Amino acid sequence: MKGTETEKPAENRKLSGGDKGDYTAVSYSGMLFERNEIQKVLEKNEQKLKETSDLLETILGNTSSMIACLDSNFNFIKVNEAYARADGRTTDFYPGKNHFELFPNEENEAIFRNTAQTGEPYFAYAKPFEYEYNKERGVSYWDWSLCPVKDGNTISGFVLTLIDVTERIKAVQKVEESQKRLDSIISSAMDAIISIDHSHNIILFNDTAERIFLYNRQEIMGEHISILIPHEFRPNHDNYIKDFALNGTAVFKKDESKNHFALKKDGTLFPFESSVSQTVINGEKIFTIIIRDITDRKKSEEVLKLNEARFRYALENLPFSFTIYDADGRYQYMNAHARQILRKEPDQIIGRKDNELFSPEITDKYVPLLEKCIKTKKPQTSEFRITLLNRKMQLIATFIPILENEKIYQILGVFFNVTKQREAEESLNRLVEDLNRSNKELEQFAYIASHDLQEPLRMILWYTGFLSKKYKGQLDPKADEFINFITSAASRMSSLIRDLLSYGRINAVNKPFVFFECSDIIKDVIAIMRPQIEENNAVITYDNLPRIKGDPTLFRQLWQNLISNSIKFRSNLPPEITIGCEEKKNKWIFHIKDNGIGIETEFNEKVFEIFQQLHERDRYPGTGIGLAICRKIVERHGGKIWVESEQNSGAAFYFSIMKYS
Amino acid sequence: MKQEVSKYWNILLVEDNPGDSYLLQECFDLTGAQVNLIVAKDGRQACDILFPPNKKKLVELDMVLLDLNLPVVNGKELLRRIRSCPALESMPVAILSSSGNQDDIRYCRQLGVFSYYIKPDEIEELMLIVKNIEDYLVDEKCRKP
Numbered sequence: 001m002k003g004t005e006t007e008k009p010a011e012n013r014k015l016s017g018g019d020k021g022d023y024t025a026v027s028y029s030g031m032l033f034e035r036n037e038i039q040k041v042l043e044k045n046e047q048k049l050k051e052t053s054d055l056l057e058t059i060l061g062n063t064s065s066m067i068a069c070l071d072s073n074f075n076f077i078k079v080n081e082a083y084a085r086a087d088g089r090t091t092d093f094y095p096g097k098n099h100f101e102l103f104p105n106e107e108n109e110a111i112f113r114n115t116a117q118t119g120e121p122y123f124a125y126a127k128p129f130e131y132e133y134n135k136e137r138g139v140s141y142w143d144w145s146l147c148p149v150k151d152g153n154t155i156s157g158f159v160l161t162l163i164d165v166t167e168r169i170k171a172v173q174k175v176e177e178s179q180k181r182l183d184s185i186i187s188s189a190m191d192a193i194i195s196i197d198h199s200h201n202i203i204l205f206n207d208t209a210e211r212i213f214l215y216n217r218q219e220i221m222g223e224h225i226s227i228l229i230p231h232e233f234r235p236n237h238d239n240y241i242k243d244f245a246l247n248g249t250a251v252f253k254k255d256e257s258k259n260h261f262a263l264k265k266d267g268t269l270f271p272f273e274s275s276v277s278q279t280v281i282n283g284e285k286i287f288t289i290i291i292r293d294i295t296d297r298k299k300s301e302e303v304l305k306l307n308e309a310r311f312r313y314a315l316e317n318l319p320f321s322f323t324i325y326d327a328d329g330r331y332q333y334m335n336a337h338a339r340q341i342l343r344k345e346p347d348q349i350i351g352r353k354d355n356e357l358f359s360p361e362i363t364d365k366y367v368p369l370l371e372k373c374i375k376t377k378k379p380q381t382s383e384f385r386i387t388l389l390n391r392k393m394q395l396i397a398t399f400i401p402i403l404e405n406e407k408i409y410q411i412l413g414v415f416f417n418v419t420k421q422r423e424a425e426e427s428l429n430r431l432v433e434d435l436n437r438s439n440k441e442l443e444q445f446a447y448i449a450s451h452d453l454q455e456p457l458r459m460i461l462w463y464t465g466f467l468s469k470k471y472k473g474q475l476d477p478k479a480d481e482f483i484n485f486i487t488s489a490a491s492r493m494s495s496l497i498r499d500l501l502s503y504g505r506i507n508a509v510n511k512p513f514v515f516f517e518c519s520d521i522i523k524d525v526i527a528i529m530r531p532q533i534e535e536n537n538a539v540i541t542y543d544n545l546p547r548i549k550g551d552p553t554l555f556r557q558l559w560q561n562l563i564s565n566s567i568k569f570r571s572n573l574p575p576e577i578t579i580g581c582e583e584k585k586n587k588w589i590f591h592i593k594d595n596g597i598g599i600e601t602e603f604n605e606k607v608f609e610i611f612q613q614l615h616e617r618d619r620y621p622g623t624g625i626g627l628a629i630c631r632k633i634v635e636r637h638g639g640k641i642w643v644e645s646e647q648n649s650g651a652a653f654y655f656s657i658m659k660y661s
Numbered sequence: 662m663k664q665e666v667s668k669y670w671n672i673l674l675v676e677d678n679p680g681d682s683y684l685l686q687e688c689f690d691l692t693g694a695q696v697n698l699i700v701a702k703d704g705r706q707a708c709d710i711l712f713p714p715n716k717k718k719l720v721e722l723d724m725v726l727l728d729l730n731l732p733v734v735n736g737k738e739l740l741r742r743i744r745s746c747p748a749l750e751s752m753p754v755a756i757l758s759s760s761g762n763q764d765d766i767r768y769c770r771q772l773g774v775f776s777y778y779i780k781p782d783e784i785e786e787l788m789l790i791v792k793n794i795e796d797y798l799v800d801e802k803c804r805k806p
Contacts (some may be wrong), residue, residue: 165716454759458782465784466684471693494782553763 066162074099119145141169192291200225214265303429317365321415327408330483366397373399447504450497460490498627506632518545525559549660561626566594593652599645669695670723675707694795703733729758
């Protein structure tokens, strides 16, 4: 404390440089005055100095500016209250301490030294400063000055004045930042943002507005808002803005009507949605309009409407009944076909349930199905007979639930009238049944008839035979010839009957199927046919024949017929016959290939028909039943028979047989 | 030898078709065999001859030739009755039928027939059957004293 007091006069002296000059002048002139005069002046001066000093002290102590007096080496001489307070200290801490030892800062030290050298005061405005030992305070901003105190030509010290402007600078920065944010929001907004002043002239026009309206900002600024409004709407718009200004509240106007269009620079219009708000800035009303281009939405709405219309049109004209129910089973829609059948108008059925519209005899047939569909949330189909307005009908009903978030939203009902189809099916089934029965009867008849035909025929054969045997040469020579005619005709008839009998027997005799080895059957057949085989020098090879299930007697007949055919229709070469089998899925495919005369391709199907003979009977005797028998045997075993052959290149017969495990 | 044992053989022919019976007799005659066909037109007539009520044989039979397809009592039934009659235990029986049914053939063989002939179409084949029957009768008489 004392130190401070004693320093004060020194400081005062230094600070009041002008007075000191006066004092010096006095001391020189003092020689001319009397001693008490001098004393008086001195006292007066002393008094004056004290007054000045006190005044100065008061100012320094009460200013919010921070002031420090430094000597020429930047050591503190004195600081004011504000200075010490800002630093968190008291004023007596500073005197004698070096400024840059307390606040080291190279840049500032350079400025101080420069001032010391040039003697020019230094002024800084809003200069940023970061205090090395108190970094958490962050950057602070200062207006400061450094004024040299000159003692003649030499600088005896400095007055450092500081004003903390951090708050002010930060506030300015904040405003700038928020302005920037706002600008970026406005310019990047999806919607056009336009502000107009009280005369409805444009004062803000964002990037989106530029893009939508095709104007650039420079050309539109200051223009009247009506430039963006189609001519026919301009009067309305002015009224709207006026009303809005009077009303004073912001309303969001969602455009539902098709009549709201805005005008682009190129003269085209587009549909929009907008909201308007007003603010008062400096007593002046400013309107801000946010505009959204809804062209795309309008387009997709139109496409949707068009699709819906198409869909409705299709449903309405379907050639079967189609209905839509709500989740409770009330009619929402019924197409023309259904309305026509039920003789109902739309207003009679919409919103009603089936049981409110029809009698139980009708609803009992399909309402339970509809209820099941509602309950299970799964499509349901059923066929039923119904009598509607005295018309008997066979219907197939299908109910399809339309779900939204697991809940039934609607139910589609489809009703097919299958009366005609079912009737046709029934009559077809009856026909097939009749046909099967008459086929069976015919087979039975053929079997019995041919069996009974055998007896008288045998009589003819026996007696003509006996006649020619016993009376050969005793009769007229022509008689022997006549007897021969009778015999050969009766023989042929006998073989026809025999073949017909075996043909008829295939289905008439219904033996249970058993398992047997095909190769055993082939061996039997070859043994039976030995004379024929040897006579023709035929070679028969077979391998890999499976064990199959069927009627072995029929199979013996089948193979005998096929092998016999291959030998009968031989070429000039000795017959070579190969028999084999391949497995295919659930079937066995057998083949028998020969090197005979073959069959013309066009007859490849015909050969299996009964009584079909392709060759003259003299050369190839036969009844024309053999292959028909083969086909019947194969069909009886659930298979098919076919031939692949060309004339003069051999024949390959194939047949398939069901495979049993 | 053959001449010594030859005599009239009595064959019971059970056959409903008179045309067949008549021609068979003609065929036996043509071969020169001494065969006398006693014809029964159905099963009942055959039974009257085979199983006479007073057990007194009307005629000494050497063989029975059976058709299977007969009215009243059919051939298979008749064969069964013959085979179950001890008195007829050694009576030779042959079948002459138009049926070549395998089941019929098996049935008859099991009961005991010396031959099963299927009526052929050809007269020559019929002559072979007739000769075969004649040969059997000759051989049979040779075996039996």
